Amino acid sequence: MENGPLPETREVLCEHLLAKVRYLNPALADQVTDMLVVNISNKEIIDLLTSDAFLEENVEKIVASISEPDSELRESLGMSLFQAVSVLESELCAQVTGMLLELPIPTVTRLLSDVEALKEAVNKARNEYLRFVKGGDHTTGVPSAPPVPLSNEKEELGEVIYEKIVSKYPSEAAKLTGMLLQMDYKDLVRVIAEPELLMKKVELAVSVLRAECENQS
Incomplete structure (x- = not known):
């Protein structure tokens, strides 16, 4: 042989x-x-x-x-961060992830490799967000600007994405949808309009999700 x-x-x-x-x-x-x-x-x-x-x-x-990442890198970071944040903060995961993504890229990557630092950042971002929605002040300095909840338009796109992937990924569809919703609205529209591109993004999200699960096991 x-x-x-x-x-x-x-x-x-x-x-x-x-x-x-x-x-x-x-x-x-x-x-x-x-x-x-x-x-x-x-x-x-x-x-x-x-x-x-x-x-x-x-x-x-x-x-x-790496001062300003390209769109593909931003998506990859957003997916990785969403998965890590979801373990610590499930209720406001999308909002907290969006806030942390406004930090400098080296800081975001450090948070992804340091669980304790990520926990602290998530807690600060969560408190900042809650103060924002309640009309309070913004003193923690975690994000450069407070985010808003997902828009109605994005929620509608999320429903479309979920319906397209739930049959293939029934147990992971909700989390995968949340990860994809970290993309800009205009990019989401384009992805949904192109089935092959959508599946490429979904498969990227799946790989990030499963890699995180393996690291935690």
């Missing part, structure tokens, strides 16, 4: 690096790894793999360099 071709050395190194980066920053692991390995040699990748401190320093630099 013949064995298949061995994987290329660089491919193996990148897979190991991705696994280590995912531990440090699960939300941005793929993007950070791609940025780490561009224009460096295999020896330099090995240096990153053999020194946790050196790797962490480089990961932090790359995350800090």
Whole structure:
């Protein structure tokens, strides 16, 4: 019996690096790894793999360099954050997630990798939101501006999304719908109008949801 071709050395190194980066920053692991390995040699990748401190320093630099994420990255962060927040705050999950997404991207990724920091941020955001809806002041400084609940239009889109995915994901449809509702309204409309794009976004949300469940088990 013949064995298949061995994987290329660089491919193996990148897979190991991705696994280590995912531990440090699960939300941005793929993007950070791609940025780490561009224009460096295999020896330099090995240096990153053999020194946790050196790797962490480089990961932090790359995350800090991401000042304004593109729409795809924003969606990925929003989905990861929604799943993490939903464990701590189910009732106001969408509102709290929206508030935390207004924080700088490096801060959001830190919250995703630090449960205690996330708990503190969720509590502050929840209290801020409740003060807002009750007409109180805004002194915690968690978001740059208080959010509003989901609009009627978004709620209607949420019902459409739920109906389209509940047969395939009956136990996860509600949470997946909530994750997708973190997208901008105009993007939601486009996604619903294109079945293939909708399923692509749903599958991305499913992968994030199940990865979070595996990490918690």
